[in-house]
Amino acid sequence: MSALTYVRPDGVDEAIALVSADAGAAFLAGGTTQLDLLLKDGVIENSTLVDIGRLPLTGTSLLDGAVLRIGALTTMADLAEDPVVRERLPFVREALLAGASIQLRNMATIGGNLLQRTRCRYFRDRTVAACNKRRPGTGCAAVIGPARMHAILGADQNCIALHASDLCVPLVALDAEVRVQGPGGERTVPLTDFYVLPGRSPDVEHVLGHGEMITHVDVPLPPATSRSRYLKVRDRASYEFALASAAAALVVEDGTIAEARLALGGVGTVPWRAGEAEEMLRGVPATTAMFRAAARAALRDPYTLPGTAFKVELAQRTLVRVLEDLAEAAS
């Protein structure tokens, strides 16, 4: 890559102004995605990096005892140790600790985690010509294959790139909101509306405009009676991306499900909320038969290839296992 300007502004407004004014500029937080793609893979181009890593957007606060506000520059490691996360959001902690390694979690931030780029190896390989995400209109090398660590939901022949975040899976289940500041002011976007399905434009991944900064992520706390769990299934025991994962938070009263929040990882082009499955479980007995039916609904109409078809069954089993564990703990 060519020469790089490194800037470390003193405040949020200055950082936003610097990136907004320069089409070649990008925010640099922990750098574990940005530097990888820019310096190593060479699949993105920036003439300027605006280092926001020391801006005072770290730590958490509790709003009205009901919403956990997370500074976008809090590291994954620090958020996993947060007392409210430990106590009220166990599956968020589990998802954080299941992601990457200690070293990377010490560097990686929450805002950066939401905006991490796909691990699709064709996307990350400059010598591969066909990639609609990297070069719109060139086709998709992954559908010709081989594909394995790819998405089966929200995918089609244009792009099957997986959104590989673990953290986003419980966050999307909890209806977290992304607080954004940009040159035009502040706005709040529900995480469920934050990502854009690839469709005809796989290069567009989310609703942020150039120069808009994530300042916080607001997470509504589930009821105190809720139990939650995140389960990640992968090729290695640790330090590997998910083949399938499931996040679930359940309130079970006298064997009946009062409330269910469900999402899947490792299968979607975006963090995948399983809304229909949630509806099916509300008010029914917490039984394996019900869990299986809900899991089938969650995996309806997948787009599979020979290398990814196994994920349909694997994701269902992962979700059923999480639900069974939670139901057992509640009985």
Added chain:
Amino acid sequence: MATSSTTGRTTGEVRVNGEARRLDLDSRVTLLDMLRDHLGLTGTKKGCDQGACGACTVHLDGRPVVSCLVLAAQCDGREVRTVESLARDGRLHPLQEAFIRHDGFQCGFCTPGQLMSAAALLAQRRASSADEVREAMSGNLCRCGAYPNIVAAIRDVAEQNGTAGDGGPGAARNGAA
């Protein structure tokens, strides 16, 4: 503005193993390349150069990070510790002695990174069981497969100096040293 590099260069100061070092580098230089190529500290190794193997692990402000995915510029005003800081006054660190005793390496290429991760995990008292050590060390790969001996070496030191910890909920997970 705190720091800017208009010419594609970055200036500043970083403390490396307790010593203040001036930075005047191309802004693209990583912490790993700064250590090896500019400061001659070649103990820290470059494996994948993409954040995946842990060979380049150093402590930044006391926490283990992979130095291949950090810009030298990001370290301005911060404290870096490398494997060269482990031995003191000509005496090996207890972890280094234990790695030798337990055959914790074959080719030795991953060892500096393993040692830095291990030092952080002892400081955090996260070595209460072999499983806990394995999970905490999972960001450090070893192509020679010395894993069982690495775990044994770390457990040995933890038990000797009482830093095994209880592994309970109080044990911090960020590996800060």
